[in-house]
């Protein structure tokens with residue numbers, strides 16, 4: 001049996017693309033210095049990448065301290081190809097098209113959709129086909145699609161979805177065959193973590209917490225997404241925070257998700273105020289106005305979040321925990337208040353911050369995943 005191992009040249013090529021994708025603009029000299037490959041090899045590989053249109057030259061940079069000719073700078077050719085990122089929400093489909101540098105060219109939201117097992121594949125085929133009619137001209141065309149799943153995903157298969165019935169549905173295979181490109185299914189919180197990670201080049205250990213209909217986390221350890229044995233890492237919504245507490249669809253009692261998801265917040269607020277039409281911005285507005293039921297519910301939510309963030313900090317020792325939710329976006333002090341409750345000397349070193357790309361984060365994480373796969377690199381910088 002022959003193993004399809006990358007050759008040394010392919011490995012060096014990947015290193016150079018990854019460097020250029022993360023440091024723009026860069027010169028041949030700088031690449032040679034930083035990745036430790038001699039100048040002749042760098043020049044040869046760069047020439048090849050230029051011929052294949054993966055990168056482009058963008059004029060002259062500053063000359064070195066010794067003077068001499070100003071170097072020609074290089075950057076990723078954003079128009080080498082494009083990727084699609086689709087967020088499959090429990091009642092919506094959100095689609096984003098990006099160039100290979102992460103810059104978006106179009107986004108379209110399909111709200112109030114019935115996400116049904118029998119029609120989702122044909123719906124996605126129609127939506128993608130329509131969306132691609134507006135795609136810009138690129139060298140390689142569509143190079144990959146990521147679909148964010150609000151549920152558990154393992155090895156490109158849907159393992160469990162609490163809010164729609166898509167378990168084991170071969171979405172990736174069906175779309176990949178139809179569009180003839182790689183299709184990646186990934187948990188939405190994992191994509192969130194990839195997006196937050198791609199917005200910084202100084203953080204190497206982060207946790208991104210998604211608080212929407214449920215609560216989940218994406219975990220980046222040493223710059224790599226940590227998925228766990230069966231892809232179920234980061235299911236912090238099912239961390240027990242109340243002994244013998246409320247029952248949860250997972251089969252346990254007292255799970256975090258039963259106390260501090262946006263869904264729970266809405267249910268309680270609607271029940272207490274009798275306002276069945278209330279939405280999250282209404283609660284946040286009421287909180288800012290000091291309305292007692294809103295203040296009390298948000299404080300309770302912060303309290304449970306702080307318990308969970310404390311536990312996460314103890315387990316993973318991250319540099320930063322990013323929170324992504326509509327509540328934290330509309331109440332800017334939300335993350336600070338969680339931070340203030342992390343009082344142990346271990347947890348108080350961890351920074352709790354608002355997720356960098358806000359409500360676009362899942363989509364940009366998906367774009368980064370498809371792009372990194374096409375370029376065969378493990379990290380890329382997104383410009384928010």
Ligand SMILES: [Zn+2]
Pocket residue numbers: 237238239248249250251252255257
């Ligand atoms: Zn549970």
